[in-house]
Amino acid sequence: MAQSGEIVFEGVSKSFTDGSIPAVNGVSFRVAAGNMVVLLGPSGCGKTTLLKMVNRLYDPTEGKIWLGGQEIHTLPVNELRRHIGYVIQQVGLFPHMTIRKNIAVVPRLLGWDDQKIDARVEELLDLIGLPTSYLSRFPRQLSGGEQQRVGLARALAADPSILLMDEPFAAVDAINRERLQGELLGLHCKLAKTILFVTHDVEEAFRLADKIIVMRAGKVVQYGTPIEIVTHPADAFVEDLVGSNNLLRRLSLVNVQSILKAREEMGIPAVLPEADAEETAVLRPEDDLRSALSLLLSSGRDTLRVENASGIPLGEVGFSDLRSMLFAAPSSKKKNCQ
Template sequence: MAIITVENLSKQFPGEPRAAVDRASFEVEAGSFVVLIGPSGCGKTTLLKMLNRLYEPTSGRVLMQGRDAQGLPATELRREIGYVIQQTGLFPHMRISQNIAVVPELLGWERARIDTRVGELIDLIGLPREYGRRYPRQLSGGQQQRVGLARALAADPAIMLMDEPFGALDAITRTRLQDELIAIQRRLKKTILFVTHDMEEALRLADKVVVMCEGKIVQYDTPLHIVTNPANEFVEDLVGASDMLRRLSLINATMFVVERQLGGDEPSGEPSIGGDASLRDAISALVGSASDSVGVRDGSGARVGRLTFDDIRRALVPSEGLGARV
C-alpha cells in the first residue's frame, strides 16, 4: 500500500507568475526510496514542504497512510516525518547532543529516554560519543550532515524527507554517506523522499525517480526506465541518456555477469545474447521480452550466466562499475 499519496497538489505563491508546484500527483510505496530531481527553482523544496505542512497547498491533497494530512495534528505529522533541510540547519549555539534531541524534547520525552536515544544515534551515524558535547562549527561539513540525519531520525519517524542533504560534500564523502544512508534505510525500513540535483546520486539511491520541470512532474519511473525511456527531451538532457547509452554500447555484457553459472539451465522464455554483446544489447533484449533476466553466452556459445536490470543499473553507476572499468 502507498504510504504517501500526492493528488493534484499545487502551490501558487502570491504575486508569482506561475505555480511553484503545478498539479503534482504520485504515490510512494512504504519502505521505498524516492528521489526528486530537477533544475533549481523547479519546485522540489516547495513540494517537500507541503508533505509535512510547512507550506499549505493552494489545491490538491496529501494522504499519509490513507489519511488526509490536512486533518492530522501537526505534532503527529512531526513524529511521523523526519526532515533534513538543505544546508543541515543545525542550531549553531546548541551542542550536537542538544541538536539531535530537538524533536524528542518537543514531544516531551523523559530525560533518560532522550539521553539513551541520542547516544544510540551518535553511534548509528558513526561519530565518537564525546562529539555530543561539541558545537556544530567544531565538526566538518560531512559530520554536520550526519548530525542532521541523526536529528531527523531521532523520534523514529516512518518517513524521512531529505532536501539535498549531501549537497555541499566532496565526491568521496558523498559516496560514503550515500552507502550509509542505503544501509540505514534497509535496516530501519524507512520510506525516504530525497531531493538532489545530481543524476548520478539519483540513479544510485532511488527505487523510483520523480523528474520535475517548472513545477510539473514530467516523469515518475524507475532509474533504469528513466535512462532507457526518457519521457521527453528535457529528461533525456537531464540524464544524458544518449551519452549513457553510448557508454553502455561500449561495454561488454559478459564483464557484468555476477552469477556465473557455467552450463546452467536456461529458464524458459529468457532471451540470450552472445559473448560480443554490449550492455546496450542486453537492455534491448530485456526490454523486448517479458523476462527479468537475459542469458549471456561466451564466444563458444556456452551459457556463462545471466544479467538482470539491477546488474545493469549497478554498471551505470560510475563508482561501482562503468567509470572504474572503462
C-alpha cells in the same frame, strides 16, 4: 496517523501569489511505504516547494496530500510532523547547542525522560558512525560531512515513518558525498523508512533511488525506476538528462541491484550460481553497469556472479542484461505517473 509511510499527491498545485504560474503545478504521484524516491530537476522547478507541502511548511493552493492513508489537514500539525523527519540543505544544526542537545531536540519537545533521551542519542550516534566523545562538541567543531550525519540523526530521533531530505549532501565534497550516499543506502535497508530525497545531481538520483520523479517547471515529467527512465525517457528533456545518445553514460547511471530488482518485479527467479574455483571477478549490487561491462570484458565471461559484501550470492548479470538495457524497444512516450 497510520504508521504506514505511504505518500500520495493528488492534483497538487502551489502558487505563491495570485495569478502567477504555480511553483508546483497539478502534481499526482504515489510513493509506496519503505521506498526511497528521489525528486530530480533543475533549480527552481519546485522540488523544495513540493517537499515543504508534505510537512505543511507550505499549504497547497489546490489538491490533496495523504500520508499513511490520512489527508494531512485532518491531523494537528504537530502530530503530523512527529511522523516526519526533515533534513535541510544547510544542515541547520543549532550552533550554540552541543551535538547531544542537537540530536535530542525533538525527543525533548515530546517530553521524553532523560534516560530515554540519552539512550536514543547514543543509539543514533552509533547508527551514524560517530564516537560518543562527539556528544559534548559543538557543530562548528565537526566537518561538513559529520554535521550532515548529525542532521540525519536529529531527523531520525523520534523514529519517524517518513524522511524528507532536501539536497542534504549538496555542500559536501565529492568523496564525502559518495560516502554519505553509501551510508544512507545502508540505513535505508536497515530502517525501511519512506524517504523523499531532493537533488539536482543526476548521478546522485540514480545511485539512491528506488524510483525517480523527474520535475520540470512545477510538473512531473516522468516517474519511474532508474531502468525505466534510462530505457524509456518520457521526452527530450529526460533524454538529455540521462544522455540518451551516450551508451556508456546510460550504463553508468544504472546499478546491478536495479537489474536484480527489475527481474524480481517481473517474477523471474534469481539464478544463484555456485562459486567456481577459477572465478575471480564478482559484482556487487551497488556496482554500476559501466563497471560491470568492464569486468565482463576483462574476465572473458558472458555472465558474472553478484554477491553482497558478506559473500552471499544474489544472482548473476551478463551481456544480455546490458544489451536489453541499452536497446530496449522504445515504448509510447506516455507519462509514467502513478
